[in-house]
């Protein structure tokens with residue numbers, strides 16, 4: 001379907017849109033070699049069930065709508081779905097939840113996604129500054145970013161060693177190193193994602209903002225996976 005990340009971005013800009021739908025964001029990441037869960041877009045319940053069977057249970061269902069930016073705030077995410085019956089129930093539940101919270105929401109479809117195993121939630125992002133160009137951001141998920149603002153920054157593009165420094169630089173780095181029975185995390189996998197994203201945004205100047213949140217990181221040596229992605233693009 002899409003040949004290159006750049007063609008995908010150009011097609012969306014030509015449609016007059018500035019935000020990628022979630023399935024497009026995951027397609028872009030997959031085309032660029034990022035570690036992503038198996039993902040498909042369903043337009044109806046039947047399609048959701050067949051995608052779930054192909055992906056393998058457990059799966060996650062998520063709303064895809066131009067009016068919904070924070071999916072879980074409107075009941076638009078259901079985790080740990082284990083059967084075709086649960087897919088059917090979850091599909092309808094999400095649509096009802098979204099219609100209740102955002103009455104004018106246009107429902108583009110429902111994302112059916114492999115459930116990523118338990119891990120530590122981190123964020124990797126990029127913003128575009130008029131002076132410095134693309135700036136990379138790293139932090140731990142949840143309160144660490146939202147309340148404590150514990151993040152590190154670098155100007156893109158960057159090399160692996162710099163990305164690893166970024167990961168080590170946050171104040172809560174002991175949590176990544178292993179803390180009270182929780183294992184040391186795969187920092188190299190995080191650094192690889194940061195380097196790849198810095199390359200992607202540098203090669204595609206149309207990308208003005210990226211938020212990979214969460215990037216779920218596993219034990220050392222076991223990698224990381226991107227569970228949600230938001231891309232803002234402009235001409």
Ligand SMILES: Nc1ncnc2c1ncn2[C@@H]1O[C@H](COP(=O)(O)OP(=O)(O)O)[C@@H](O)[C@H]1O
Nearest residue numbers: 060070071072077113114115116213214227228
């Ligand atoms: N594929 C997945 N596997 C496991 N957990 C997930 C997956 N997708 C989302 N989650 C969990 O659900 C939360 C909300 O989903 P997300 O896609 O980030 O929606 P939003 O940020 O728009 O509310 C995530 O922060 C993560 O904790």
Ligand SMILES: [Mg+2]
Nearest residue numbers: 213214228229
């Ligand atoms: Mg998210």
